[in-house]
Amino acid sequence: MGLLSLITIPMERSYSLTGPESERAVEAGLANADWYRSPIDRKVLKGLMKRSDNPAMRDTAIWLGLLLATGGIGALLWGSWWALPFFIVYGVLYASAADSRWHECGHGTAFRTRWMNDAIYEIASFLMMRNSVVWRWSHARHHTDTIIVGRDPEISGMRPPQLIIIGLNFFGIVAAPQSFAAIFRNALGMLSADEADFVPESERPRAVRVARVHMSIYAVTLLACIAFGSILPAMLIGLPRLYGIWLLLVMGLPQHLGLAEDVLDHRLNSRTIYMNRLLRFVYMNMNYHVEHHMYPMVPYHRLPDLHEAVKDDCAPASTSLWQAWREIIPCVFRQLRDPRHFIRPELPPGAGAPSYGPMGQAAE
Amino acid sequence: MPEIDACALDDIDEEDLLRFDHGERTYAIYRMEGEEVFCTDGLCTHEQVHLEDGLVMDYIVECPRHNGRFDIRTGEALGAPVCVNLGTYPARVESGRVFVELP
Numbered sequence: 187m188g189l190l191s192l193i194t195i196p197m198e199r200s201y202s203l204t205g206p207e208s209e210r211a212v213e214a215g216l217a218n219a220d221w222y223r224s225p226i227d228r229k230v231l232k233g234l235m236k237r238s239d240n241p242a243m244r245d246t247a248i249w250l251g252l253l254l255a256t257g258g259i260g261a262l263l264w265g266s267w268w269a270l271p272f273f274i275v276y277g278v279l280y281a282s283a284a285d286s287r288w289h290e291c292g293h294g295t296a297f298r299t300r301w302m303n304d305a306i307y308e309i310a311s312f313l314m315m316r317n318s319v320v321w322r323w324s325h326a327r328h329h330t331d332t333i334i335v336g337r338d339p340e341i342s343g344m345r346p347p348q349l350i351i352i353g354l355n356f357f358g359i360v361a362a363p364q365s366f367a368a369i370f371r372n373a374l375g376m377l378s379a380d381e382a383d384f385v386p387e388s389e390r391p392r393a394v395r396v397a398r399v400h401m402s403i404y405a406v407t408l409l410a411c412i413a414f415g416s417i418l419p420a421m422l423i424g425l426p427r428l429y430g431i432w433l434l435l436v437m438g439l440p441q442h443l444g445l446a447e448d449v450l451d452h453r454l455n456s457r458t459i460y461m462n463r464l465l466r467f468v469y470m471n472m473n474y475h476v477e478h479h480m481y482p483m484v485p486y487h488r489l490p491d492l493h494e495a496v497k498d499d500c501a502p503a504s505t506s507l508w509q510a511w512r513e514i515i516p517c518v519f520r521q522l523r524d525p526r527h528f529i530r531p532e533l534p535p536g537a538g539a540p541s542y543g544p545m546g547q548a549a550e
Numbered sequence: 551m552p553e554i555d556a557c558a559l560d561d562i563d564e565e566d567l568l569r570f571d572h573g574e575r576t577y578a579i580y581r582m583e584g585e586e587v588f589c590t591d592g593l594c595t596h597e598q599v600h601l602e603d604g605l606v607m608d609y610i611v612e613c614p615r616h617n618g619r620f621d622i623r624t625g626e627a628l629g630a631p632v633c634v635n636l637g638t639y640p641a642r643v644e645s646g647r648v649f650v651e652l653p
Contacts, residue, residue, distance in 0.1 A: 218597050218598070228603075229563075231603075232563075232566065232605070235605045237607060293617045294612075294617050294619070295617065298607075300628075319630070322630050322631065323630065323631060326596070326616045326630075326631040329615060329616055330597055330615065330616070386633060388633055389630060389633070481614075482614075482615070482616070482617060483604070483605050483612060483614055483617060
């Protein structure tokens, strides 16, 4: 905590779930509130929500196949520079691609079959160094109270943005040790105050059991490193969470960065970005982020269709990651001087009235 | 419990649900294939979101907010983020109308 405070830029507001902003959000009616949703015909929505195993079985086979192939070839070439490109790809598949698998399977929408969602969710949670029980509840809260200060545990772009920490996290330097420490703490039977705020009592024993399984795998990996006198086992298990996470941040930070806080309209606090097929495979179409938040029951493989159905009611999507970052970078630097500054997406004529919520922040 | 004429069967598509408000409470009436109908509480036990916009699939209703799932035959909560079961109420079809027994 001491080290972290050295690289933390002071903030006006507390983003803690147990601090004064949490009470303020509840009092203002921002907690568990009704959110704006773009109108869509019930029959069309039902068609979009329909589940199927096939797309996710295909994508999972490609993902796991590539993970095994690149990891295996990288291990065989270990000691030579030829291993480097294989580990770069392996790391991205291990960490960046696992995040979107964790996310979709956590929602239970990737596959139609429940156990398939659960199995991939557990594997991806381990790869991401996340306690599968704790993070399921954390993400539920993110959907209830998206970017509501004091309520949402998954706000990555605070104000002013923690640029040093964000920069270090492109290689997991702050987040991975924090995640590891959280799992270690859970394995000892303890939950942090924030975790205890959103994980119900009845789920806590399971959270502890999961953490112990994760820690056992890391202990075996560490023993293998010692036994072989090599960091290769850790390059395959654990360390990819650091060296392979960068692409997730490139794609994922723009989800909400620079946009409004404390509003009740995902068109104002989330961003949809057009991406190419390769990135959408890694990211499982989470670039359609406004749509995902409005209708989280629509599986990833139907999000492009949902986007077509609601796009006339939403701000224009960013045409590329490059365009999104070109909008974000000046905004976050300005927020260093002026934390109240944020981007106001322009809704098209005829779109539903924006729902600023009781704080009315976006209307200022 | 009194039996109430809630709606026409044709008001609900197959594998879908309809919101039904009665007294001060709200319910969900589900139709599966043909004349098979069920009735549960209308609000998800997780964060009190109405299930009316949810997805019905294989006797399971999924909450539109967090994808919490319930078995509509028993009301059983099928795992996180839902932990508390839904109340269920007898429902039947007669002459194209859906009747439910509500408290």
